[in-house]
Amino acid sequence: MRTKSLKKNKINVITLGCSKNVYDSEVLMGQLRASGKDVTHEAPAHEEGNIIVINTCGFIDNAKEESVNMILNYVDKKEQGIVDKVFVTGCLSERYKPDLIKEIPNVDQYFGTTELPGLLKALGADYKHELLGERLTTTPKNYAYLKIAEGCDRPCSFCAIPLMRGKHVSQPIEKLVKEAEGLARNGVKELILIAQDLTYYGLDLYKKRNLAELLENLVKVEGIEWIRLHYAFPSGFPMDVLELMNREPKICNYIDIPLQHISDSVLKSMRRGTTQEKTTKLLKEFRQTVPGMAIRTTLIVGYPGETEEDFQILKNWVEEMRFERLGCFAYSHEENTHAYLLEDDVPAEVKQQRANEIMELQSQISWELNQEKIGQTFRCIIDRKEGGHFVGRTEFDSPDVDNEVLIDASLAYLKTGEFVNIKITDATEFDLYGIPADIKIEA
Numbered sequence: 001m002r003t004k005s006l007k008k009n010k011i012n013v014i015t016l017g018c019s020k021n022v023y024d025s026e027v028l029m030g031q032l033r034a035s036g037k038d039v040t041h042e043a044p045a046h047e048e049g050n051i052i053v054i055n056t057c058g059f060i061d062n063a064k065e066e067s068v069n070m071i072l073n074y075v076d077k078k079e080q081g082i083v084d085k086v087f088v089t090g091c092l093s094e095r096y097k098p099d100l101i102k103e104i105p106n107v108d109q110y111f112g113t114t115e116l117p118g119l120l121k122a123l124g125a126d127y128k129h130e131l132l133g134e135r136l137t138t139t140p141k142n143y144a145y146l147k148i149a150e151g152c153d154r155p156c157s158f159c160a161i162p163l164m165r166g167k168h169v170s171q172p173i174e175k176l177v178k179e180a181e182g183l184a185r186n187g188v189k190e191l192i193l194i195a196q197d198l199t200y201y202g203l204d205l206y207k208k209r210n211l212a213e214l215l216e217n218l219v220k221v222e223g224i225e226w227i228r229l230h231y232a233f234p235s236g237f238p239m240d241v242l243e244l245m246n247r248e249p250k251i252c253n254y255i256d257i258p259l260q261h262i263s264d265s266v267l268k269s270m271r272r273g274t275t276q277e278k279t280t281k282l283l284k285e286f287r288q289t290v291p292g293m294a295i296r297t298t299l300i301v302g303y304p305g306e307t308e309e310d311f312q313i314l315k316n317w318v319e320e321m322r323f324e325r326l327g328c329f330a331y332s333h334e335e336n337t338h339a340y341l342l343e344d345d346v347p348a349e350v351k352q353q354r355a356n357e358i359m360e361l362q363s364q365i366s367w368e369l370n371q372e373k374i375g376q377t378f379r380c381i382i383d384r385k386e387g388g389h390f391v392g393r394t395e396f397d398s399p400d401v402d403n404e405v406l407i408d409a410s411l412a413y414l415k416t417g418e419f420v421n422i423k424i425t426d427a428t429e430f431d432l433y434g435i436p437a438d439i440k441i442e443a
Contacts, residue, residue: 010038010049016067017057019194021090023147025055026135033136035125041138050084056092058164060332067092075106089119091164113165140383142417143190144183148176152196157271157338161196170205177217184223189417192228199233209238219250228398230256234282235273242289252395253290258298262317263310266303294396296325302351303331304342311354318358322365325402328358363429370427377437380405380422382414390414405432412436
């Protein structure tokens with residue numbers, strides 16, 4: 001028979017999945033702290049506390065499996081008396097709550113993505129409206145995510161996000177500016193704007209695409225030095241954002257724009273609302289309007305009906321476009337999506353082989369682009385010290401997914417969160433090496 005742990009109530013929040021989940025966990029922890037709760041984020045086993053909240057991801061098979069395994073792990077700890085309570089929230093819980101209750105009944109309670117007040121109540125805390133935008137950030141102190149909208153109105157055939165996050169809802173400009181000001185007071189220098197779809201921002205509130213006006217307001221926030229854009233959609237992109245990016249030094253010359261595929265037949269089946277010709281024209285406009293900008297994209301291979309010819313069209317296009325940053329995933333057949341009605345006819349090993357081919361090609365492109373940076377000097381933000389190096393990033397790199405700049409720690413002491421001019425001395429496919437520009441190294 002299990003015995004109740006003797007630990008004083010301490011809540012450990014575990015976050016799985018994307019930056020939107022990180023943001024949601026931070027809001028949850030901010031609310032808990034305001035109610036006087038002892039809360040921690042992904043604490044090591046010896047100090048993890050007796051109440052566990054798992055913020056799950058339900059996007060694709062691998063993410064779902066990771067979330068289920070994490071739940072089972074903590075249910076097992078609960079049975080052993082190591083922890084007292086296990087709560088589950090997030091996308092997996094939103095999407096599969098009835099199944100989860102049936103299959104893993106030993107979880108104390110399941111909550112969906114919009115049930116924060118209920119989760120807080122279960123944890124003995126009250127939802128405080130006056131804390132709007134206040135969070136307990138989990139990222140390094142120099143950068144933070146700013147979620148400008150929730151949900152998505154796009155009809156993409158392969159995507160389950162609208163099932164888990166609902167319709168697109170923009171946050172008002174005044175609220176986001178206030179949140180940014182609070183982050184800046186706490187030492188944040190880089191804002192990473194996130195949403196399921198940045199390009200849709202403002203349509204519901206202001207009856208127009210209003211990302212540029214939001215950016216005009218955010219650049220005025222004192223202390224914020226970089227603003228980075230994540231997850232734009234290619235159709236209906238507001239071009240005034242590019243003009244602003246080109247003239248406003250605080251807006252990083254960087255955009256994350258998941259394009260998914262380029263073969264017209266696949267794009268049509270994916271319900272992406274664009275074509276190869278339109279997408280190629282858009283990217284050329286990006287590069288003409290903002291010379292030297294870094295474009296990150298994400299691709300899906302192995303979508304139902306993707307032929308070898310479709311794949312070769314995609315591969316040739318990747319070679320032609322020479323993206324600065326690129327990720328590639330094998331298609332995941334998701335229940336209740338439009339594409340689920342199609343036959344998942346590309347074998348798993350073919351999907352993986354195609355993903356590998358794209359990433360090998362991108363690795364070569366990335367190496368060539370990085371070699372061109374040797375000898376150049378870039379303004380970098382220092383994220384952390386790791387082993388014998390300080391680790392920084394240029395404005396062309398987002399945390400966790402892009403290149404890092406490694407600086408020999410024996411050459412100079414650099415503070416986390418400070419901006420330093422770094423001269424690049426060497427480069428690999430996905431990392432740059434450099435020295436502070438004011439240091440002269442004897443030959």
